[in-house]
Amino acid sequence: VLFRSKTIRQQVNFTLTKGGFEVIEAEDGVDGIEKLKANKDVKAIISDINMPNMGGIEMVKAINTSNELPHPPILMLTTEGAAEIVAEAKKAGASGWITKPFKPEVLIEAVKRLVG
8 A cells, every 4th residue: 555645544554454455555656666575475556646756657667567576456546537647557557546535345346356
């Protein structure tokens, strides 16, 4: 779970933990990649677009072009809804998109679909 906002990270963590998932939190794309390197069995990533150091789309590109990292599905959870940003994220390799504010049941179902 990658969000610059600690509050959003906590909300997503609470929702997913309640849904039966184990959650690892990261503050931005750089932190997320480091945590992915250390936890190669991650089943899915949930990321915001706007983050310091490395934004969501840049992180998606870095993960999906790496030969050293696993390539779990990546769900974007963001306030951004512009068609061109969604298209850019999908082109980079994002698997799905949910806009904030999110409904907990929608997030849980989306993650269940991503991880099978």
